[in-house]
Amino acid sequence: MKKILVTGAFGFIGSHLVEFLTSKGYNVIAFDRYNINNDYGWLNNSKYKNDIEFCLGDIRDFDSVYKVVNRSKSIFHLAALIGIPYSYLSPLAYLKTNLEGTYNILESAKNCKINNILITSTSEVYGSAVKIPIDENHRLLGQSPYSASKIAADQLALSYYLSFKLPIKIVRPFNTFGPRQSTRAIIPTIISQLMQNTKSIKLGNVNTKRDYTYVNDVCSAFLEISKSRNLFGEVTNISTNQNYSIVEILNIISKLMKVNPEIIKDKKRVRPKNSEVIELIGDNLKLKNNTKWKNNYSFKKGLKETINWYKKNKHKYNFIDYHV
Ligand SMILES: NC(=O)c1ccc[n+]([C@@H]2O[C@H](COP(=O)([O-])OP(=O)(O)OC[C@H]3O[C@@H](n4cnc5c(N)ncnc54)[C@H](O)[C@@H]3O)[C@@H](O)[C@H]2O)c1
Incomplete structure (x- = not known):
C-alpha cells in the first residue's frame, strides 16, 4: 500500500x-x-x-x-x-x-x-x-x-x-509557533529567557510584526x-489575519508567566537593516474560501499551551545565548 x-x-x-x-x-x-x-x-x-x-x-x-x-x-x-x-x-x-x-x-x-x-x-x-x-x-x-x-x-x-x-x-x-520549536525563534526565545531570568530579557528589534x-x-x-x-x-x-510586534508578544507572555522583565537591546540579535522584514500580516481569504479550515487556537490560547510545554520540557533544551 x-x-x-x-x-x-x-x-x-x-x-x-x-x-x-x-x-x-x-x-x-x-x-x-x-x-x-x-x-x-x-x-x-x-x-x-x-x-x-x-x-x-x-x-x-x-x-x-x-x-x-x-x-x-x-x-x-x-x-x-x-x-x-x-x-x-x-x-x-x-x-x-x-x-x-x-x-x-x-x-x-x-x-x-x-x-x-x-x-x-x-x-x-x-x-x-x-x-x-x-x-x-x-x-x-x-x-x-x-x-x-x-x-x-x-x-x-x-x-x-x-x-x-x-x-x-x-x-x-x-x-x-507551538511546542518543539527551536529556541532561536522569537516566542521560544522569550519563554526560555524568562524561565531562566525573570528580571531582564535580551532582544533585538522589538518593533517587527508577524502573523502567528x-x-x-x-x-x-x-x-x-x-x-x-x-x-x-x-x-x-x-495565516490568522492578525499580527503582533515583539514588544506586544513580550507583554502577553510576561502577564501569562507573571513576570515583569526589563528589555535589554542586544545588537547581535538585530538583522542587517535592508534584510529585516518589518511587517507581515497574511490575508487568509483564499484558504477560507477554498477549504473548511478554521483557526481553533487564539494567539493567547496557543501561547498558554506553548509556555506549559516549555516549562515541562526544559530539560530537552540547551539554553545558550543564541543569536536570533
Ligand atoms: N517555523 C515557521 O514559522 C515556518 C513558517 C513558514 C514556513 N516554514 C517552513 O516549514 C517547513 C518546516 O519548518 P520547521 O519550522 O519545522 O523547521 P525545522 O528546522 O524544525 O524542520 C526542518 C526539517 O528539515 C530537515 N532537513 C533539513 N535538511 C535536510 C536534508 N538535507 N535532508 C533531509 N531532511 C532535512 C531537518 O532535519 C528538520 O527536521 C520549512 O520548509 C520552512 O521553510 C516554517
Missing part, C-alpha cells in the same frame, strides 16, 4: 504534521536526514511511533528522494534549512537544500506520477509588506538568502505545474489544502 510522504518529518512542523495525519488514520512515511543513530528527532518518543514508517535519507540526494517518492501516493514537502542568520553565512547550503531538494521532490514526483504534492513555502518570500494584509498576489522580494531560496523553489514548483501538469500546491505559512498561527492549526490547514480540488497550481497563505 502506498503511503503519504512527509519530508522534514523530525522537525518542528513536520513532527506535528506526521502525528496529526497518523492520528487521523493516514499511513505516513516520515523522511528526514540520515544519521547513524536512528535518531528520529521529535518523533523519537511519539505515541504513534509504531504506526509511522521512518525513512532516513537526504533531500539533496536524488537517489534517496526518488526511492521514497516511488513508495508514496502523495507528498507534504517540508524539509528545508530555515534559519535566516545562517543563510547569511552559507547561502549555497540553502540553495542545495531548499532549491535542489525541491527539484529532487518535483522530478521524482513527475517520474512516479504522484497525484498530490504540497510544497512548503514561507511568508518571508513577500519581504516587507507594501500592502497589508498580504494576499498571494503580493510582490515577492528575497530580503535574505533563505527567502530567495524559497522563492526559487516556489517558482520551480509552479514551472512543473505549468510545463508538466504536475499536481503541486504551494502552501505559504506565516509564522508558526499555532502549529495544530497549521497542520489542519495543510490537510485541508491537500484535500482541496481547487488549489492545484495555486499558492495558499496560512
Whole structure:
C-alpha cells in the first residue's frame, strides 16, 4: 500500500504534521536526514511511533528522494534549512537544500506520477509588506538568502505545474509557533529567557510584526489544502489575519508567566537593516474560501499551551545565548 510522504518529518512542523495525519488514520512515511543513530528527532518518543514508517535519507540526494517518492501516493514537502542568520553565512547550503531538494521532490514526483504534492513555502518570500494584509498576489522580494531560496523553489514548483501538469500546491505559512520549536525563534526565545531570568530579557528589534498561527492549526490547514480540488497550481497563505510586534508578544507572555522583565537591546540579535522584514500580516481569504479550515487556537490560547510545554520540557533544551 502506498503511503503519504512527509519530508522534514523530525522537525518542528513536520513532527506535528506526521502525528496529526497518523492520528487521523493516514499511513505516513516520515523522511528526514540520515544519521547513524536512528535518531528520529521529535518523533523519537511519539505515541504513534509504531504506526509511522521512518525513512532516513537526504533531500539533496536524488537517489534517496526518488526511492521514497516511488513508495508514496502523495507528498507534504517540508524539509528545508530555515534559519535566516545562517543563510547569511552559507547561502549555497540553502540553495542545495531548499532549491535542489525541491527539484529532487518535483522530478521524482513527475517520474512516479504522484497525484498530490504540497510544497512548503514561507511568508518571508513577500519581504516587507507594501500592502497589508498580504494576499498571494503580493510582490515577492528575497530580503535574505533563505527567502530567495524559497522563492526559487516556489517558482520551480509552479514551472512543473505549468510545463508538466504536475499536481503541486504551494502552501505559504506565516509564522508558526507551538511546542518543539527551536529556541532561536522569537516566542521560544522569550519563554526560555524568562524561565531562566525573570528580571531582564535580551532582544533585538522589538518593533517587527508577524502573523502567528499555532502549529495544530497549521497542520489542519495543510490537510485541508491537500484535500482541496481547487488549489492545484495555486499558492495558499496560512495565516490568522492578525499580527503582533515583539514588544506586544513580550507583554502577553510576561502577564501569562507573571513576570515583569526589563528589555535589554542586544545588537547581535538585530538583522542587517535592508534584510529585516518589518511587517507581515497574511490575508487568509483564499484558504477560507477554498477549504473548511478554521483557526481553533487564539494567539493567547496557543501561547498558554506553548509556555506549559516549555516549562515541562526544559530539560530537552540547551539554553545558550543564541543569536536570533
Ligand atoms: N517555523 C515557521 O514559522 C515556518 C513558517 C513558514 C514556513 N516554514 C517552513 O516549514 C517547513 C518546516 O519548518 P520547521 O519550522 O519545522 O523547521 P525545522 O528546522 O524544525 O524542520 C526542518 C526539517 O528539515 C530537515 N532537513 C533539513 N535538511 C535536510 C536534508 N538535507 N535532508 C533531509 N531532511 C532535512 C531537518 O532535519 C528538520 O527536521 C520549512 O520548509 C520552512 O521553510 C516554517
